[in-house]
Amino acid sequence: MAVKVASEWLNSCSGCEISILDMGERLLEVLKVADFVHIPALMDHKYFGQQGDGTHLEIPQADVGLISGGIRNEEHLEVAREMRKKCQFIVALGTCATHGGIPALTNSYSNRQTLERCFATETTDANDFSPAESIPVFLDACYALDEKIEVDLYMPGCPPHPDHIFAALVALVEGELPELPGKSNCDTCPTAREGKGNLKQLRRFLQAPHYQSAAEPLDKMRCFLEQGILCMGPVTRAGCGGDERPPRCISARVPCRGCYGPVKPDGNQQLDMLNALASNGIDIKSLPEFTSLLRFSGAHQLLKPIPKQKEV
Template sequence: MKAKISTEWLSGCSGCHVAIVDLHEKLLNLADEVEFVRVPVLMDEKGYPEADIGIVEGAIRSVHDREAVEHMRDSVRTLVAFGTCAVYGGPSGIGWLHDSESVFAQVYDGGPTNAGHERPDAGAPRLEESVVPIDEVVEVDFLLPGCPPSPYFIAAALRLLLDGSGPKLSKRTVCSGCTRKMSRRPGTALRKGAVTAADERLCLLSQGVVCMGSVTLDRCFSPCPQKGVACTGCNGPSLNIIREPQVDYRGVLAGTMSFLTGISEADVKAYIEAEAKTFYAYSLASPAIYKKPTVELREWAGDGHRHD
């Protein structure tokens, strides 16, 4: 008998659903073993049919999201938080910085592109006060972060969930898959902003660019740093950052960069704090990050006003 898979999308971009299609010919092999009973991007299924595996992408942003994930939990045996939004809140998680009233005020009352300044009171699900990852609302059985996760890891996770065979998923960081060479370059200056570096074979950290590869879990095979784009941490924190309560992105990146380049740790930390909305963009709504020594995270990343 074929295993049944049901999927649902919440507050996200649907990119994770598209990533399932990126399995290409593996999808055909998969079709021999599984039957998709609910896929919003492909099928017009309004209910929540019983299934063995439930795949949920997106964070909880509105009342609809909360109800949908509860229906999913009730109708499937194994629930997978699929993609960074479901696991950590993702970019939607930036809503964690503001209450829903100020989000409405910013977008509808004062938004320059909203001519009538009318609020959508009817016909749209009510926003919740904040944004939370789905495991804050229901019990989740498997977490597959990634923005989106690489098809290799999607196939490996499904293999593991279908019959428990196949390798466990990687515990490495993005650095481990990057071909750039990490070596010491004392005297390098800190380079701020969305910049790349001249040497294509040398690690971006060694060239003064803050790349988050060393603090990010590998669910992607490091495409960005190898093409000269600094890692933004879209797969969420690496396992040692999740495990150790006192370890945070800032400290690890500052330590590594200062060893490689001689830039002072304080400079790197100050830069990360000033640009916290970028460096914490994918994971700030998760207690795995905001319960760390990141007590001022809301002030670094928020509107910049202090309350006292």
């Protein structure tokens, strides 16, 4: 009998769902053994009955529940709780779900500041306003999934690579726990490392890294960090290149920004990166700011409004 799978997107951009589709023809293999009973990105299934005549939010029973996105408002929370109630096994899919992702950068601000910045300060619309009606009420912060419901499997990535989504679904259908990469990006990066050298300061982001040409093999290009360019590879979980390829940004000659979250699920990319810099002899004061070290992992109360921004 096919394993029932339900999928939900909360504070999500839908990139994780695109990654499910990016399994390509392998999706057909999955569909032979898995029955998607609920996946709003692809199937029209209404929360309150197909005619809108239901009295409460309802998601079908499923063996596996995939949830992308963190929890930012009361609707997300209600849907997440319903998924937990209806699914035997919950997978936090993507870094927004596992660590807050980019949306958790909002945790550096109060709700009022966030709304003002989105709808008033930064808008080019002369009739600026802050929406107050007909939208779900904000929670006080952007939460990772496991801060509100129990999670059985963490699958970070922005988005997780289709190879790993496929492997995880196949394993779960067979009743096994999937094995996900537990290394750092540096462990899978082919760039040339020559040792610490005399580098003491980070270079400005605007300065391009040194390499001969786009045709130069990656193993001939010196590691970004050794060139003085901030690269989050040491503190970021490997896997973005899938089973075969090096980290995606490194392949494009761009430093890693940390989108797979910390190497260990409970790691702190900010602290770990400051340690990595210090242990390489780099003065951490040469970093222009520290918040962006938590660009993808600011949930779990790692990013908070600074005290003077707090409102009564």
